[in-house]
Amino acid sequence: xxxxxxxxxxxxxxxxxxxxxxxxxxxxxxxxxxxxxxxxxxxxxxxxxxxxxxxxxxxxxxxxxxxxxxxxxxxxxxxxxxxxxxxxxxxxxxxxxxxxxxxxxxxxxxxxxxxxxxxxxxxxxxxxxxxxxxxxxxxxxxxxxxxxxxxxxxxxxxxxxxxxxxxxxxxxxxxxxxxxxxxxxxxxxxxxxxxxxxxxxxxxxxxxxxxxxxxxxxxxxxxxxxxxxxxxxxxxxxxxxxxxxxxxxxxxxxxxxxxxxxxxxxxxxxxxxxxxxxxxxxxxxxxxxxxxxxxxxxxxxxxxxxxxxxxxxxxxxxxxxxxxxxxxxxxxxxxxxxxxxxxxxxxxxxxxx
Amino acid sequence: xxxxxxxxxxxxxxxxxxxxxxxxxxxxxxxxxxxxxxxxxxxxxxxxxxxxxxxxxxxxxxxxxxxxxxxxxxxxxxxxxxxxxxxxxxxxxxxxxxxxxxxxxxxxxxxxxxxxxxxxxxxxxxxxxxxxxxxxxxxxxxxxxxxxxxxxxxxxxxxxxxxxxxxxxxxxxxxxxxxxxxxxxxxxxxxxxxxxxxxxxxxxxxxxxxxxxxxxxxxxxxxxxxxxxxxxxxxxxxxxxxxxxxxxxxxxxxxxxxxxxxxxxxxxxxxxxxxxxxxxxxxxxxxxxxxxxxxxxxxxxxxxxxxxxxxxxxxxxxxxxxxxxxxxxxxxxxxxxxxxxxxxxxxxxxxx
Numbered sequence: 001x002x003x004x005x006x007x008x009x010x011x012x013x014x015x016x017x018x019x020x021x022x023x024x025x026x027x028x029x030x031x032x033x034x035x036x037x038x039x040x041x042x043x044x045x046x047x048x049x050x051x052x053x054x055x056x057x058x059x060x061x062x063x064x065x066x067x068x069x070x071x072x073x074x075x076x077x078x079x080x081x082x083x084x085x086x087x088x089x090x091x092x093x094x095x096x097x098x099x100x101x102x103x104x105x106x107x108x109x110x111x112x113x114x115x116x117x118x119x120x121x122x123x124x125x126x127x128x129x130x131x132x133x134x135x136x137x138x139x140x141x142x143x144x145x146x147x148x149x150x151x152x153x154x155x156x157x158x159x160x161x162x163x164x165x166x167x168x169x170x171x172x173x174x175x176x177x178x179x180x181x182x183x184x185x186x187x188x189x190x191x192x193x194x195x196x197x198x199x200x201x202x203x204x205x206x207x208x209x210x211x212x213x214x215x216x217x218x219x220x221x222x223x224x225x226x227x228x229x230x231x232x233x234x235x236x237x238x239x240x241x242x243x244x245x246x247x248x249x250x251x252x253x254x255x256x257x258x259x260x261x262x263x264x265x266x267x268x269x270x271x272x273x274x275x276x277x278x279x280x281x282x283x284x285x286x287x288x289x290x291x292x293x294x295x296x297x298x299x300x301x302x303x304x305x306x307x308x309x310x311x312x313x314x315x316x317x318x319x320x321x322x323x324x325x326x327x328x329x330x331x332x333x334x335x336x337x338x339x340x341x342x343x344x345x346x347x348x349x350x351x352x353x
Numbered sequence: 354x355x356x357x358x359x360x361x362x363x364x365x366x367x368x369x370x371x372x373x374x375x376x377x378x379x380x381x382x383x384x385x386x387x388x389x390x391x392x393x394x395x396x397x398x399x400x401x402x403x404x405x406x407x408x409x410x411x412x413x414x415x416x417x418x419x420x421x422x423x424x425x426x427x428x429x430x431x432x433x434x435x436x437x438x439x440x441x442x443x444x445x446x447x448x449x450x451x452x453x454x455x456x457x458x459x460x461x462x463x464x465x466x467x468x469x470x471x472x473x474x475x476x477x478x479x480x481x482x483x484x485x486x487x488x489x490x491x492x493x494x495x496x497x498x499x500x501x502x503x504x505x506x507x508x509x510x511x512x513x514x515x516x517x518x519x520x521x522x523x524x525x526x527x528x529x530x531x532x533x534x535x536x537x538x539x540x541x542x543x544x545x546x547x548x549x550x551x552x553x554x555x556x557x558x559x560x561x562x563x564x565x566x567x568x569x570x571x572x573x574x575x576x577x578x579x580x581x582x583x584x585x586x587x588x589x590x591x592x593x594x595x596x597x598x599x600x601x602x603x604x605x606x607x608x609x610x611x612x613x614x615x616x617x618x619x620x621x622x623x624x625x626x627x628x629x630x631x632x633x634x635x636x637x638x639x640x641x642x643x644x645x646x647x648x649x650x651x652x653x654x655x656x657x658x659x660x661x662x663x664x665x666x667x668x669x670x671x672x673x674x675x676x677x678x679x680x681x682x683x684x685x686x687x688x689x690x691x692x693x694x695x696x697x698x699x700x701x702x703x704x705x
Contacts, residue, residue, distance in 0.1 A: 180392035183399035
């Protein structure tokens with residue numbers, strides 16, 4: 001039985017001084033999130049190791065952040081005596097890489113999604129427990145003041161039981177991906193549900209306290225990576241709907257209706273929510289947040305990771321915390337059917353597939 | 354067409370290129386190779402497990418690699434002048450150098466300029482000062498130079514191409530109709546719209562590569578039904594289930610278009626510069642976001658002078674040559690095409 005309780009691990013740093021960290025994968029998330037965050041910890045940055053299969057790319061980032069330790073093969077990091085690694089590679093590599101480090105007693109902060117399947121995620125959590133190291137994962141939306149407020153209101157019962165949850169997120173894909181792995185159908189056939197859905201389905205599991213029951217799952221994959229996914233679910237008296245799209249912009253909102261009121265917000269406005277009480281009174285709640293920009297959450301996550309290693313602080317989001325949502329995403333893929341799309345039923349397209 | 358040719362499509366993340374690649378993949382008649390410039394707009398393509406290659410038409414090395422082994426090249430990539438002219442030149446040079454390529458170049462009826470009446474392929478080029486139309490003329494001229502060097506080329510000139518995934522004539526127009534600020538342009542919307550459904554354009558492209566007699570020829574690709582722009586707005590509006598359109602005063606439209614032209618240019622600058630202070634404010638402050646979104650909507654819901662001229666153009670691009678030589682038979686009437694487009698917009702949640 002997996003122990004899914006979030007707990008602090010014993011600090012394992014052997015020598016005095018700042019933790020020695022490596023970033024595995026020098027793509028866009030390393031450049032835009034993790035390196036700027038580590039740059040605010042100069043003693044850590046000084047000894048940081050950058051790893052990327054593409055040496056030129058690693059050197060380019062090393063130069064930009066004024067450091068010099070670069071490696072090509074992540075396995076070489078194991079002999080360098082690092083305390084922790086940040087895995088920022090394409091998602092299909094999270095599992096094998098994390099397993100290697102966890103088994104060697106190295107703490108891991110893994111970019112989302114934690115893994116591409118529930119079996120892999122469970123193994124990772126088990127391995128971390130076995131070796132007594134921390135496995136953290138960057139599901140940073142759990143830190144947004146807006147989503148924390150939803151969690152608080154659902155947990156303390158202020159609004160009564162939830163009756164429905166809707167979460168819609170549709171934007172054209174704009175992430176400046178370096179490797180393009182999101183769209184490489186040779187390495188994975190999982191798309192927006194694995195990528196954006198990792199956050200969204202995790203929030204829903206977290207709000208509800210457990211994984212809801214899947215009612216239906218639809219997407220637009222023709223054997224490749226889906227760009228649009230719809231999921232319907234239920235949990236006790238609550239029904240819910242998630243719509244995700246990379247093909248166009250629609251209002252990105254979440255709406256949680258409860259017995260005693262409604263809480264809703266803009267997916268990308270992490271500092272306010274709108275609360276409607278049972279009497280119909282609507283009020284925008286401005287929420288306190290020490291993070292001003294999205295990149296600030298990277299700093300919070302990285303700082304927590306360093307403190308987990310050196311001070312035994314509790315992880316903000318551990319691998320075990322997100323197991324429910326990883327399992328749920330697996331279920332959604334297994335149950336998925338393709339949308340009815342008449343624009344792919346025209347004569348010239350018939351014959352084969 | 355021989356069995357299982359390998360077809361390279363440039364501009365595969367674009368509207369027509371995307372449809373072509375999807376059609377070729379789904380009908381399974383050829384090995385399709387989707388040429389893209391960057392990953393950022395590949396979400397649509399990646400739904401299909403097809404071969405994606407980098408083919409920035411301004412990068413000769415990439416073109417050479419992308420074209421190796423392909424027997425047919427369909428050049429759909431477009432962009433600013435440099436991409437259209439130099440990009441086409443690069444494609445033609447490498448196709449000639451590698452040899453054994455059948456080349457189809459996607460041009461436009463814009464090469465005829467501001468004309469009126471019935472226009473067939475014999476009508477001359479007319480420069481108008483429009484970057485797009487003038488660059489497409491240059492690109493076509495290059496095609497004919499390479500045809501003289503024995504590169505088997507066909508040039509296709511689609512008119513106003515609409516259908517699912519069309520940014521210009523479906524998404525943007527739907528948003529305009531929905532804004533309540535769009536309507537029937539009295540005196541400016543009575544030009545002929547020349548709508549052709551993208552699936553019909555794709556069928557024209559497939560016919561062009563199937564017929565040897567298409568080599569060295571140019572064909573207009575237009576739809577089966579000629580309606581005015583105002584009728585298009587009304588029929589699309591009805592397909593979207595929106596309230597009836599109001600009549601818009603032509604002089605007011607002209608004035609608004611003239612006033613908003615420079616505003617549009619500066620807004621584009623802000624949106625294209627991720628580091629700008631305005632962009633930062635957009636991210637941080639909800640109020641700034643609301644104001645900018647409102648401004649963006651108002652700007653987008655106003656016709657430009659170029660658009661007003663287009664809505665007034667009384668030209669019909671004839672397809673008799675394509676019908677006779679290739680058996681081109683556009684099948685989507687406007688209502689069927691608009692129903693499909695509205696259904697697609699609803700499916701993606703792009704309209705309310």
